[in-house]
Amino acid sequence: VLKSKDAQVSAGTLNTDGSLVIKATGIGANTMLARIIRMVRAAQSSKPAIAKLADQISSVFVPVVVGIAIFAALIWFAVGPEPKASYMLVVTTTVLIIACPCALGLATPLSVTVGVGKAAELGILIKDADALQLASKIDTVVFDKTGTLTQGKPSVQQVFTQDATSQEHLLALAYAAERQSEHPLAKAVCDYAKQHNTDSIELDSFENIRGRGITATYQAQPLFIGSLQFMQTEQIDISPxxxxxxxxxxxxxxxxxxxxxxxxxxxxxxxxxxxxxAKQAVSALTSQGIKTVMLTGDNQHVADAIGKELGIDSIMAQVMPDEKAQHIEQLQSQGLTVAMIGDGINDAPALALADLGVAMGSGSDVAIESSQMTILNTSPMAVVHAIELSRATLKNMKQNLFGAFVYNSLGIPIAAGVLYPVFGFLLSPVVAGAAMALSSITVVSNANRLRLFTIK
Incomplete structure (x- = not known):
């Protein structure tokens, strides 16, 4: 990743070429590296819904197995061959050994640990295991435009003037107002004005109308700067x-x-x-049957042009910051499982409301805190990778649980001696112990297959 003067660098990264003078802006506990470590540890120790189900099963599994062991002992004592006490003891011991719930207990936590670790390797931070499981069920992905699908580095392309207004005066007015705003477009205007050595003028008043523009006063005349929709709201004719x-x-x-x-x-x-x-990410989601939506406060023409270029299914333009959450709620009311991808403070309510909130790592702290996943490399393709990894992890969990249940379903009856009346076969406690260990090794080995997960 190329860095230039005044760029922010993260603790734990390596300088591979040249020399740098770096200013420390925070203590170790507040660095991005420390945050990554905390998030990964928290996610690895959390449990998804499927793991909680396995825990509920495990809680009744032990008493059921003890009951089966006692029942088998009584049957062998009642109708078994001599020496009955010896057979009864062997069968009871074998049932208890082979039914050790190790495989069942390891089935989901190992998959979660490996899956979260693999996600971190791919630049995806997961806050809790529920998010890892939920990502596999997503059928609709909603993208914020600025900073998510676009680079978040707007620049001025051209200045148009009307009547006798000079470009210099227009830029001076715009610069005077926009330098008091934190909006990305305002920064682009200010940068352009500075490059052209624009004169500095003072305004008599200033008010930022969120999501629309700026109102100010210049020499007792009202000044409006903002979107075309804002102009129309203020009864200003844009037809000229x-x-x-x-x-x-x-x-x-x-x-x-x-x-x-x-x-x-x-x-x-x-x-x-x-x-x-961005186009590759949208195409990959579409190929997986996932609906793509773009939410933006930009005007309809720009939104349509970008949406068409990227191949996005649905475009919602001229959306006010406080309306994004309403659009998420509307999609959810249609029975859709929605993931929201954003990076700004105005995305935070939508990120929190969505079934799965995914924040770009370059975004605001509020957006990151409101989300369940954070994309460190700011690439839209990471969203695709997160969904693919989630599906692979959930599949791995189910394989582990299935294997553990099949092992116990077959092992316990055999240990209890159901084959003895027909085949004269009775399982040895030593063999039962080996089978129990093998089942755990199988679960561990299968979970570790997730480490081999590769990006398609």
Missing amino acids: MERAIQDCANKAWTPVAIALNNKLIGLIAITDPIKPD
């Missing part, structure tokens, strides 16, 4: 710049409109490049 707006739509640029004294005076066209593997 219809050609520029259409040009932005054709090129999938996001127009930031600037209006002074209730007249549209210009547009700043911004684009955010799509991540190289």
